[in-house]
Amino acid sequence: MQIKYVILLLGILVSTHLAVYGMNRHKAVNVLKGKGLAFDSQIHKLRSHKIKAERNLNQLIVAARSLKPWLNTGFQDPEQGFVKFLDFLNPGLLKGVNARVTLRGSPTFQKNPIPLQKTSFQVVFDFRYPNEAERFLKELLLQNDYPLKVNSATVNRSQGKNTRGQISVDLLLPASLLKFNLDDLKGMGV
Amino acid sequence: MAQKLLSVIRQRDSIRGIFVEKKGGGYFAGSSLDLSSKEALNSACSSADEIYISDSFLSAVYVLDLFPKVAPKHLPQLLLQDALAKFQASGDPNIGFQILGEVQTEGVRQREIAYMAVEEEEIKQLWAQFKKYEKKIKGITSLPASLAGTVAKFESLESNFVVTWIGETESIISIASQDGIIKVARNLPFGLEGVEFNDQDTMRAFSRKIDKELTRTINFFKQGFREPEPEKIYLFGSRHLQSIFELSPLSIPGANYFFQFTSQLISNYSQEDETENFHIVSSLFQNKNFNFLPHKVIADRKSKKLLYPSYAVLAVVILCLFFWNFQLRTQIREEDFTLREGYPIAMKLKGEVEALEVKISKFERFREWKVFYDQTFNDKLAWDRILSAFGRTTPPDIVLDSLSINPGGKSNWLAHVSGKIRAASWEIGLEQIREYGAKIDNLELFIVKTVNYAPQNLEENTKYFNFNLLLELNKMEQ
Numbered sequence: 001m002q003i004k005y006v007i008l009l010l011g012i013l014v015s016t017h018l019a020v021y022g023m024n025r026h027k028a029v030n031v032l033k034g035k036g037l038a039f040d041s042q043i044h045k046l047r048s049h050k051i052k053a054e055r056n057l058n059q060l061i062v063a064a065r066s067l068k069p070w071l072n073t074g075f076q077d078p079e080q081g082f083v084k085f086l087d088f089l090n091p092g093l094l095k096g097v098n099a100r101v102t103l104r105g106s107p108t109f110q111k112n113p114i115p116l117q118k119t120s121f122q123v124v125f126d127f128r129y130p131n132e133a134e135r136f137l138k139e140l141l142l143q144n145d146y147p148l149k150v151n152s153a154t155v156n157r158s159q160g161k162n163t164r165g166q167i168s169v170d171l172l173l174p175a176s177l178l179k180f181n182l183d184d185l186k187g188m189g190v
Numbered sequence: 191m192a193q194k195l196l197s198v199i200r201q202r203d204s205i206r207g208i209f210v211e212k213k214g215g216g217y218f219a220g221s222s223l224d225l226s227s228k229e230a231l232n233s234a235c236s237s238a239d240e241i242y243i244s245d246s247f248l249s250a251v252y253v254l255d256l257f258p259k260v261a262p263k264h265l266p267q268l269l270l271q272d273a274l275a276k277f278q279a280s281g282d283p284n285i286g287f288q289i290l291g292e293v294q295t296e297g298v299r300q301r302e303i304a305y306m307a308v309e310e311e312e313i314k315q316l317w318a319q320f321k322k323y324e325k326k327i328k329g330i331t332s333l334p335a336s337l338a339g340t341v342a343k344f345e346s347l348e349s350n351f352v353v354t355w356i357g358e359t360e361s362i363i364s365i366a367s368q369d370g371i372i373k374v375a376r377n378l379p380f381g382l383e384g385v386e387f388n389d390q391d392t393m394r395a396f397s398r399k400i401d402k403e404l405t406r407t408i409n410f411f412k413q414g415f416r417e418p419e420p421e422k423i424y425l426f427g428s429r430h431l432q433s434i435f436e437l438s439p440l441s442i443p444g445a446n447y448f449f450q451f452t453s454q455l456i457s458n459y460s461q462e463d464e465t466e467n468f469h470i471v472s473s474l475f476q477n478k479n480f481n482f483l484p485h486k487v488i489a490d491r492k493s494k495k496l497l498y499p500s501y502a503v504l505a506v507v508i509l510c511l512f513f514w515n516f517q518l519r520t521q522i523r524e525e526d527f528t529l530r531e532g533y534p535i536a537m538k539l540k541g542e543v544e545a546l547e548v549k550i551s552k553f554e555r556f557r558e559w560k561v562f563y564d565q566t567f568n569d570k571l572a573w574d575r576i577l578s579a580f581g582r583t584t585p586p587d588i589v590l591d592s593l594s595i596n597p598g599g600k601s602n603w604l605a606h607v608s609g610k611i612r613a614a615s616w617e618i619g620l621e622q623i624r625e626y627g628a629k630i631d632n633l634e635l636f637i638v639k640t641v642n643y644a645p646q647n648l649e650e651n652t653k654y655f656n657f658n659l660l661l662e663l664n665k666m667e668q
Contacts, residue, residue, distance in 0.1 A: 004494075004497055007501070008497065008500060008501070008504070011501070011504035011505070011508065012504065014508055015504060015507045015508050015511055018508060018511035018512060018514075018515060019511055021515060022511055022514050022515045022518060025515060025518040025519065025522060026518055028518075028522055029518055029521045029522055029525060032522060032525035032526060032529065033525060035525075035529060036525055036528055036529055036532075039529060039532050039533075039536065040532070042536060043532060043535060043536050043539060046536060046539035046540055046543055047539060049543045050539060050542055050543050050546065053543055053546035053547060053550060054546060056550055057546055057549055057550050057553065059557075060550060060553035060554065060556055060557060061553065063553075063556045063557055063559075063560040064553055064556040066560060066563075066568075067556055067559055067560060067563060112558070112561075113558040113559075113561035113562045113565070114558045114559060114561075114562050116562070129581075130577035130578045130580070130581045131578060133577050134573070134574045134575065134576075134577055134578055135574075137573035137574060138573060138574035141570065141573045142570060142573060142574060144567055147562070147563075147565075147566035147567060148566060149565050149566050150571070151596075151597070152594070152595065152596045152597075153573075153593075153594070153595040153596075154592065154593065154594045154595070155577065155592065155593040155594075156591070156592045156593075157589070157590065157591050157592065172562065172565070172566055174562065
């Protein structure tokens with residue numbers, strides 16, 4: 001074969017090789033670009049996660065801070081708490097408004113918001129003047145020893161001069177304890 | 191530096207050549223060289239840059255005729271068939287042709303074509319002598335064709351002309367068109383050999399001989415082509431020709447005789463030199479259409495013509511591909527660098543997010559406990575002030591029948607209040623309920639949402655009108 005055709009053939013081979021090599025590199029560039037985009041997206045996602053997590057953590061820290069007054073309260077065994085609450089409902093508290101407390105159903109356990117024992121009560125009381133009722137309600141509902149959740153309250157004018165009040169409350173006694181104290185919170189940077 | 195062109199003429203076994211250089215628009219030639227010996231030919235060809243050859247080609251046939259219009263690829267075959275019919279020699283002819291134009295005859299379009307056919311064997315013989323220098327050889331043609339072509343190129347012609355070259359042992363008479371296309375050509379086997387230029391008898395005898403041949407040739411031309419006799423007759427070959435034909439003039443009617451070119455052909459030649467060497471230098475000006483280079487050489491040159499652009503294209507392609515690859519390499523590096531640069535950022539962010547999530551998992555329990563404490567201890571209504579607030583703001587003419595407090599849908603508390611207004615008319619009652627509502631709304635504990643006033647028992651003297659209030663209760667501030 002003449003040298004000129006050999007040169008031509010070599011040229012074609014070299015150009016083919018360069019073209020194939022170039023196409024492979026082009027593919028590699030595209031793959032790298034794709035990876036780069038995915039990587040950028042991942043970084044963006046992580047940044048967004050970080051912002052969300054920071055916000056979430058801040059909310060939780062605020063929640064934790066708001067719990068400081070209650071951390072040392074502590075709750076004993078729900079059964080003991082229930083008995084204590086019954087002690088709390090002593091005649092001295094109830095007598096002034098002729099209050100009657102009725103247990104509604106038996107205690108139940110519920111999971112949310114925390115595992116707790118729920119006991120429902122119906123409190124009926126009579127009063128002539130608002131300050132009598134308010135004194136009673138303050139002592140019953142605005143104390144910080146027994147976790148009560150008010151479901152409803154009604155006040156109806158009855159025959160005669162008395163007025164009758166009726167409150168439906170749940171005593172929510174935690175089944176587990178929040179094992180944290182102020183030192184723990186300090187350790188967590190709160 | 192000007193190229194050295196070697197113009198060669200071969201007549202039987204004799205080869206003569208002249209080196210010509212083209213400088214500043216003019217041709218400068220050396221003296222005539224005898225290249226008949228192998229050594230002399232090799233020496234001359236080796237030092238030349240380009241070689242142009244004319245040969246007597248005694249077998250050559252010149253045809254100018256009309257041919258059917260066929261596709262270009264079939265034309266050589268058509269002409270070969272025509273040449274074979276006219277060719278006297280035994281071997282296949284080589285053909286060079288030129289299409290002169292198209293003619294419409296009796297409604298049929300035909301092509302006017304001039305072709306020249308030369309016996310293959312003659313070309314082979316010539317080529318055997320010059321093959322060694324095939325790269326330098328630019329053209330091979332017949333002597334009549336190069337003579338006529340040169341005259342047509344340098345002289346101002348308006349019609350057919352005759353060019354006659356008279357050598358020592360042979361002569362050529364050819365009649366050509368104004369473009370230099372041979373119509374008739376004859377090789378005469380005699381020349382000036384034997385003519386004594388101081389003997390008028392031999393000169394007259396030679397003149398008569400040439401006159402006779404010229405007359406025959408012109409008559410043949412007139413019969414063959416039905417055209418008038420040419421007016422211009424050029425006579426070259428020897429500086430003595432003019433004196434011979436002045437002593438014994440030629441008898442062609444109406445003809446003008448020229449023994450030299452109107453303008454100088456070779457710048458450094460005298461008129462005598464030009465006349466004597468005209469046939470040698472005429473090889474340079476041959477018509478390219480009648481080039482009898484071997485087919486293989488022409489094919490090789492054509493392939494080279496294609497090959498070199500192919501090389502160029504390939505080189506450009508390779509160069510472009512090389513730069514493309516280089517560019518891609520840079521791109522890959524950049525992308526890789528970006529990825530490597532981003533990697534620690536991503537890792538750092540990942541670590542930070544993980545650390546935050548660990549913290550969040552520790553704090554997560556506070557969320558549930560917060561809900562619990564909000565429900566039980568935190569979000570409390572001012573139970574110790576609600577009733578007294580109503581007591582303070584409720585006028586004697588308004589009696590409250592019931593108060594019902596229930597959680598609203600949006601973690602708020604709603605109070606439904608129902609009662610009666612004692613008033614003289616429902617309009618007065620309406621005014622009273624308005625005032626009462628405004629008073630309640632001014633208290634920090636309540637926001638009045640709706641008021642429903644429904645007058646009843648309008649015919650009684652003392653009238654009681656029912657009303658309902660819907661209040662939103664504000665929570666106690668801790």
